Amino acid sequence: MGRYIFYRFIRAFITLFLFQTTLFLLIHALPGDFVSTAVGLPPVWKKALRVYLGLNLPLWKQYILWMRGFFSGNLGRSFLFPRLSVLSVLLMALPKTLLLLVPATISAWVLGLWLGKRLAWPPKKSSPVNASITAFAVASHSSFLPWVAFMLIQILAIRLRWFPAQSETSLELWTDVTVSSSDIMVWMLVSFIIATIGWWAIGQKTYRWRRAARVAFKVFFLTAIGLAWCFSGWSRLALDILWHLALPFTALVVTTFGEIMLLTHTSMNVLRGEDFVLLARAKGLPDSRIRNGHLGRLATLPLLSRFMLQFPFLLLGSFVIEKMFFWPGVGFLLFLAIDYQDVPLLMGTLSLTGILLLVSHITLDIIQAWIDPRLREKIHG
Amino acid sequence: MDKWLKVALFRNPKGLVGTIILSYFALMALSHPILMAWFWNREIYHPMVGFDPDIVPHPTFPSIQHPLGTDSFGRDILSQLLYGAGTSLGVGFTSGLVASILAVAVGVASAYFRGKVETLLMGLCDVVILLPPPIILLIIGLLVDMHWPVLALFYGILAGLGTPAVIIKTWAQSVTVKGFVETAKLAGGNDLYIIRRHILPYILPAGFLFMMFTASGSVLTEAFLSFFGRTRIRMSWGSMIWFTQLTFYWSAEGPQWHALFPPALAIIAFCSAFYLLSKAVEEALDPMVRRFA
Numbered sequence: 001m002g003r004y005i006f007y008r009f010i011r012a013f014i015t016l017f018l019f020q021t022t023l024f025l026l027i028h029a030l031p032g033d034f035v036s037t038a039v040g041l042p043p044v045w046k047k048a049l050r051v052y053l054g055l056n057l058p059l060w061k062q063y064i065l066w067m068r069g070f071f072s073g074n075l076g077r078s079f080l081f082p083r084l085s086v087l088s089v090l091l092m093a094l095p096k097t098l099l100l101l102v103p104a105t106i107s108a109w110v111l112g113l114w115l116g117k118r119l120a121w122p123p124k125k126s127s128p129v130n131a132s133i134t135a136f137a138v139a140s141h142s143s144f145l146p147w148v149a150f151m152l153i154q155i156l157a158i159r160l161r162w163f164p165a166q167s168e169t170s171l172e173l174w175t176d177v178t179v180s181s182s183d184i185m186v187w188m189l190v191s192f193i194i195a196t197i198g199w200w201a202i203g204q205k206t207y208r209w210r211r212a213a214r215v216a217f218k219v220f221f222l223t224a225i226g227l228a229w230c231f232s233g234w235s236r237l238a239l240d241i242l243w244h245l246a247l248p249f250t251a252l253v254v255t256t257f258g259e260i261m262l263l264t265h266t267s268m269n270v271l272r273g274e275d276f277v278l279l280a281r282a283k284g285l286p287d288s289r290i291r292n293g294h295l296g297r298l299a300t301l302p303l304l305s306r307f308m309l310q311f312p313f314l315l316l317g318s319f320v321i322e323k324m325f326f327w328p329g330v331g332f333l334l335f336l337a338i339d340y341q342d343v344p345l346l347m348g349t350l351s352l353t354g355i356l357l358l359v360s361h362i363t364l365d366i367i368q369a370w371i372d373p374r375l376r377e378k379i380h381g
Numbered sequence: 382m383d384k385w386l387k388v389a390l391f392r393n394p395k396g397l398v399g400t401i402i403l404s405y406f407a408l409m410a411l412s413h414p415i416l417m418a419w420f421w422n423r424e425i426y427h428p429m430v431g432f433d434p435d436i437v438p439h440p441t442f443p444s445i446q447h448p449l450g451t452d453s454f455g456r457d458i459l460s461q462l463l464y465g466a467g468t469s470l471g472v473g474f475t476s477g478l479v480a481s482i483l484a485v486a487v488g489v490a491s492a493y494f495r496g497k498v499e500t501l502l503m504g505l506c507d508v509v510i511l512l513p514p515p516i517i518l519l520i521i522g523l524l525v526d527m528h529w530p531v532l533a534l535f536y537g538i539l540a541g542l543g544t545p546a547v548i549i550k551t552w553a554q555s556v557t558v559k560g561f562v563e564t565a566k567l568a569g570g571n572d573l574y575i576i577r578r579h580i581l582p583y584i585l586p587a588g589f590l591f592m593m594f595t596a597s598g599s600v601l602t603e604a605f606l607s608f609f610g611r612t613r614i615r616m617s618w619g620s621m622i623w624f625t626q627l628t629f630y631w632s633a634e635g636p637q638w639h640a641l642f643p644p645a646l647a648i649i650a651f652c653s654a655f656y657l658l659s660k661a662v663e664e665a666l667d668p669m670v671r672r673f674a
Contacts, residue, residue: 015504022508142656146604270667346520353516354511354512
């Protein structure tokens with residue numbers, strides 16, 4: 001296993017190098033540069049600005065500078081925000097994207113797995129409820145995200161006025177607050193992850209307990225986290241962020257849970273006729289035990305490799321949603337950088353996207369190799 | 382036609398629904414030039430520059446002259462929808478073909494030749510996986526004029542060389558280690574013959590599967606790029622939705638829900654058709670799934 005992880009990381013490093021080169025070539029093939037987007041500057045100023053930003057250097061020199069900077073963690077300075085380095089701009093935006101992406105992905109998976117298992121077991125003839133849930137999942141899987149976002153804004157934000165449609169905070173609450181919203185978001189993300197892992201772990205530990213005790217333990221755990229937030233003094237700010245998060249989160253979950261549900265349903269159906277299921281039924285186990293303990297575990301395995309296919313779309317989905325809801329995350333920066341040809345910011349955003357994808361692939365490969373020992377033998381690259 | 386394809390397209394109920402939806406859209410796309418040539422007045426019904434001077438406040442709700450109503454510029458929505466079907470079909474099938482051909486070629490070549498070829502091609506795939514096609518297309522859109530064939534071509538290349546090529550490689554690997562490939566090699570068959578005769582028949586269904594995935598992805602991407610105004614496509618479902626949400630309240634009769642739903646539902650139906658077809662192919666290939674689903 002150690003050998004496998006070592007080789008996987010070497011491969012990832014080479015890939016990262018090639019990826020950076022590709023990005024550099026692609027972006028420098030663009031016509032014009034940041035200075036040419038500034039209309040109305042006198043030519044002398046333009047020339048001076050080019051020298052100042054380092055755009056007059058030959059391409060190979062820019063390439064070496066960029067690569068050296070990238071691998072030493074220095075992504076250069078953004079043209080649009082001249083006082084900040086690209087890295088700090090990205091680090092400010094990243095918690096916002098992750099706060100949208102991580103809970104939405106986990107919720108979509110939990111919802112999709114739960115519904116998929118429910119639909120597949122106990123086996124029954126097709127009912128109108130099942131058929132309509134499946135049809136809704138197919139439609140959600142293939143619906144157009146900006147349209148869904150627009151509908152949500154029109155109905156829930158403009159008609160009913162339940163949720164705000166824009167940005168991540170309401171101004172009047174944050175006027176004399178010294179802490180930045182990114183910091184609070186990091187803590188929210190951390191507590192979400194702790195809550196998820198804790199919920200799951202309690203379910204594992206208390207498997208043989210009575211149902212009431214199990215539920216009480218989980219409620220106690222969640223209350224503890226909630227109380228910790230109440231005493232931190234940021235609870236109103238956090239609630240404000242959650243209120244703004246509601247619509248983007250809903251849009252992302254609604255458009256991504258469908259595929260997971262359909263896949264779970266299919267892989268449950270494949271396993272349904274296996275002998276171990278028959279044995280479990282013959283032993284007289286209740287349907288829920290067969291569904292969750294016997295079928296569900298095996299059925300989720302093939303879903304992991306599908307995650308690899310789905311992740312870029314999830315990431316893109318969160319970018320589109322950021323653009324639609326003016327949620328100032330990485331996707332918002334990406335559109336800004338493309339519009340103004342802010343090369344360092346664009347390179348930084350795309351590198352960050354690439355790194356996120358790469359990390360998800362490595363994690364997936366390692367998990368798969370851990371589950372399936374045959375994969376460990378086949379090391380290529 | 383191969384048996385699995387026939388089963389997937391016509392026998393399987395899911396596949397049949399998919400085929401019917403797609404042929405319906407093909408009919409829509411075909412009917413547009415016919416309607417424009419003989420039945421509709423070009424100046425009123427043109428999808429991009431048409432205008433109906435007889436109706437005073439545009440947009441209008443559905444009526445007999447305009448079955449789906451008109452948008453804020455007085456253009457007929459049905460005409461736009463039919464025109465957009467052509468664009469979407471073109472994008473979907475072109476990119477699907479490009480992606481599946483590339484994925485099969487790369488996957489089979491690296492599984493069959495091994496060694497340096499595999500290292501090189503899989504290294505390429507590893508890099509392409511990190512480039513999400515829609516985002517890269519945003520940048521390529523600044524470089525070239527994004528008409529739909531260009532968009533479909535680039536999407537096909539980026540989507541095909543990514544995950545599909547890697548997955549097809551693992552499928553092809555499981556074929557190349559089989560006895561009959563060894564036998565064919567010993568009998569003196571050359572590489573191209575063995576690939577064409579013994580490996581491709583097992584891989585083509587997977588290629589078809591990824592063609593379906595790519596097609597629905599590319600149609601959504603086209604809509605997404607048109608929605609954000611990053612293409613030179615003059616009329617498509619994505620730009621219809623963009624225009625409607627831009628001018629949503631430009632009307633005395635209240636918000637224009639009538640203009641918002643047709644293109645969005647068309648996208649959903651179109652991509653669902655590809656999804657159903659891909660399911661049908663999976664079921665035709667895997668008798669286990671067909672037996673229990």
